[in-house]
Amino acid sequence: MAGTRRVGLTRERILRVALALVDEGGLGALSMRRLGAELGVDPMAVYRHLPHKRAIVLSLAEAVFAALPVPDPARPWEQRLRAWAGAYRALARAHPRLVLEVVGDPEAVGVAAVHANEPLYAALEDAALPPPEIVRCAGVVVDFLNGAVLAEAAAAIGAGGGAATPTGPVHPVAAPTGGGPGPAEDPVRAELARRPPGQFPVQRRVLARSADDGGDSFATGLDLIIAGIVARVPAR
Amino acid sequence: MAGTRRVGLTRERILRVALALVDEGGLGALSMRRLGAELGVDPMAVYRHLPHKRAIVLSLAEAVFAALPVPDPARPWEQRLRAWAGAYRALARAHPRLVLEVVGDPEAVGVAAVHANEPLYAALEDAALPPPEIVRCAGVVVDFLNGAVLAEAAAAIGAGGGAATPTGPVHPVAAPTGGGPGPAEDPVRAELARRPPGQFPVQRRVLARSADDGGDSFATGLDLIIAGIVARVPAR
DNA sequence: ACCTGAACACCGTTCAAGT
DNA sequence: ACCTGAACACCGTTCAAGT
Numbered sequence: 001m002a003g004t005r006r007v008g009l010t011r012e013r014i015l016r017v018a019l020a021l022v023d024e025g026g027l028g029a030l031s032m033r034r035l036g037a038e039l040g041v042d043p044m045a046v047y048r049h050l051p052h053k054r055a056i057v058l059s060l061a062e063a064v065f066a067a068l069p070v071p072d073p074a075r076p077w078e079q080r081l082r083a084w085a086g087a088y089r090a091l092a093r094a095h096p097r098l099v100l101e102v103v104g105d106p107e108a109v110g111v112a113a114v115h116a117n118e119p120l121y122a123a124l125e126d127a128a129l130p131p132p133e134i135v136r137c138a139g140v141v142v143d144f145l146n147g148a149v150l151a152e153a154a155a156a157i158g159a160g161g162g163a164a165t166p167t168g169p170v171h172p173v174a175a176p177t178g179g180g181p182g183p184a185e186d187p188v189r190a191e192l193a194r195r196p197p198g199q200f201p202v203q204r205r206v207l208a209r210s211a212d213d214g215g216d217s218f219a220t221g222l223d224l225i226i227a228g229i230v231a232r233v234p235a236r
Numbered sequence: 237m238a239g240t241r242r243v244g245l246t247r248e249r250i251l252r253v254a255l256a257l258v259d260e261g262g263l264g265a266l267s268m269r270r271l272g273a274e275l276g277v278d279p280m281a282v283y284r285h286l287p288h289k290r291a292i293v294l295s296l297a298e299a300v301f302a303a304l305p306v307p308d309p310a311r312p313w314e315q316r317l318r319a320w321a322g323a324y325r326a327l328a329r330a331h332p333r334l335v336l337e338v339v340g341d342p343e344a345v346g347v348a349a350v351h352a353n354e355p356l357y358a359a360l361e362d363a364a365l366p367p368p369e370i371v372r373c374a375g376v377v378v379d380f381l382n383g384a385v386l387a388e389a390a391a392a393i394g395a396g397g398g399a400a401t402p403t404g405p406v407h408p409v410a411a412p413t414g415g416g417p418g419p420a421e422d423p424v425r426a427e428l429a430r431r432p433p434g435q436f437p438v439q440r441r442v443l444a445r446s447a448d449d450g451g452d453s454f455a456t457g458l459d460l461i462i463a464g465i466v467a468r469v470p471a472r
Numbered sequence: 473a474c475c476t477g478a479a480c481a482c483c484g485t486t487c488a489a490g491t
Numbered sequence: 492a493c494c495t496g497a498a499c500a501c502c503g504t505t506c507a508a509g510t
Contacts, residue, residue: 008474032503042476044504053503104340106390110423114436117424121438131445139453140460143383144376150386151379154342187346188353200350202357209367217375221461224376228460244493268484278495280485289484 009041011049015063018056019098026097027057058111061102064095065112070119077126078226081141084119085222088145089152096153103150117142127233137229144225148218155186245277247285251299254292255334262333263293294347297338300331301348306355313362314462317377320355321458324381325388332389339386353378363469373465380461384454391422 017038021030032053036043050056068091071083092099102108120141124134189207192200253274257266268289272279286292304327307319328335338344356377360370425443428436 031501033501044477045475047504048474100340100342103386104336106336106393106423107427109387109390110427113424114427114431114439118436118438121442125438125442131442132447134442135446136453136456139384139387140380140457143387143453143457144380145383146386147379147381147383148375150339150382151345151375154345157342187342188349191343191346191350195350200354202354202361203350206357206361206367206370210371211368217372217379220372221376221379224464225457225460228464267482269482280496281494283485284493 009039009045009049011059014039014046014049015056015059019060019064019095022060022098022101023095024097027101030056057101057105058108060098061108061112062115064091064098065115068116068119071123073122073126077123078230080123080126081120081226082222084123085141085145088116089149089218092149092153093156096156099149099153100157103146113142124229127229128236129229129233133232137232140225141229144221148221152218158185158187158190245275245281245285247295250275250282250285251292251295255296255300255331258296258334258337259331260333263337266292293337293341294344296334297344297348298351300327300334301351304352304355307359309358309362313359314466316359316362317356317462318458320359321377321381324352325385325454328385328389329392332392335385335389336393339382349378360465363465364472365465365469369468373468376461377465380457384457388454394421394426 014035018030018035021034021038030053032046033043035046035056039046046056050059068084069087071080071087073080075083102112117138120138121134124137129137188203192203192207197204250271254266254271257271257274266289268282269279271282271292275282282292286295304320305323307316307323309316311319338348353374356374357370360373365373424439428439428443433440
């Protein structure tokens with residue numbers, strides 16, 4: 001192989017390292033200086049390959065979402081829809097911090113969704129839904145999945161490791177969020193535990209009478225929505 | 237009134253001004269220096285009332301979500317659920333940028349959701365659902381609404397005015413995102429327009445055969461989910 | 473052609489000082 | 492008791508200079 005010379009820096013290598021930084025500590029942990037250090041290069045060298053930090057974030061969103069596996073078109077539409085939803089969920093579990101950042105950023109949402117939506121639209125087209133119904137139903141599926149995946153990502157990171165925490169300067173400052181280091185807790189339960197016991201009686205009552213994990217609203221919601229879509233498929 | 241002396245600064249006044257800044261330009265537009273300037277006070281004075289910027293964000297989330305109107309408990313549960321969903325949607329339309337920031341921040345989600353969930357749980361309890369079903373169904377409703385509201389907020393702000401744009405230094409730097417100043421466009425359609433016409437044929441085909449607004453997936457999804465919940469209510 | 477280093481205009485936060 | 496100002500450790504980005 002003639003061309004595999006050690007070339008200092010490539011877009012791909014930058015993005016790979018940037019993704020690792022975001023996966024570890026969110027967007028706050030991705031600074032141009034830190035990125036340069038991790039690459040073993042002057043921080044400014046990155047600008048030769050990507051024009052600004054924003055381009056890094058958008059490229060990350062694109063790379064990760066473009067890699068979503070496309071379900072086998074030979075399978076029936078409902079199975080494809082379920083496979084697609086599962087793949088999206090897996091993506092969010094692999095990169096919860098990236099998902100949390102993308103979801104609040106309209107332009108990143110556009111870049112990510114244009115890749116993610118294509119197999120979804122294809123499955124619904126196969127269901128013989130008329131185009132306006134496809135748009136509506138795809139919207140419902142995507143909205144629900146975004147919400148579900150977001151909730152899981154938030155729980156995975158745990159209250160206190162939020163996206164808005166920019167890791168802060170290295171000052172010896174008391175941790176702002178106080179809560180213990182325990183990861184992977186449901187943000188709502190965590191908040192409830194922090195409050196005086198008289199507040200929010202309905203939630204306390206219901207949660208006390210329910211299993212600890214609260215049931216799988218991902219599976220429940222997906223079943224419920226697919227049943228609703230099936231009911232809208234025109235008779236052949 | 238004896239006590240209405242002109243006191244320099246209050247938590248309430250700080251939060252009111254901070255909310256205005258976030259509504260205008262997102263979290264990036266809320267800096268302690270800018271906040272101080274807007275309040276006519278030294279930036280550091282704010283620290284007397286709120287310990288750090290993070291506390292401002294969390295207090296904003298709490299204040300806004302605690303103000304969600306509670307539906308009249310005399311009405312039937314389904315009407316209350318619909319009223320509640322409508323109120324949440326209205327909140328997100330009033331403060332899209334805040335919602336976009338909160339949603340990506342697990343701790344803020346906890347603070348916001350603990351307030352928002354209480355009337356929802358109450359409505360589902362009235363539907364005579366068993367507690368584990370309440371938790372599951374509330375999860376489905378909340379996940380869908382978060383996704384739907386998020387999509388609307390992203391469209392309201394418009395691709396390019398994203399939350400991740402920290403307004404930047406005042407350098408004479410070319411706008412990173414390029415797109416025109418046109419607000420209120422669907423991020424996915426915007427992204428599709430930016431791409432070569434051969435990419436994403438299914439989405440282009442379906443969208444071309446569909447009305448321009450793509451239909452109201454908020455109403456569609458809510459109807460679909462409520463129908464699914466009604467089907468789960470045990471017979472009396 | 474690609475990388476470097478100093479500089480600029482910002483950040484959040486601390487701390488000693490003022491009134 | 493409340494506000495101020497200088498300082499510290501960070502940011503993203505520009506630009507002239509090096510190799």
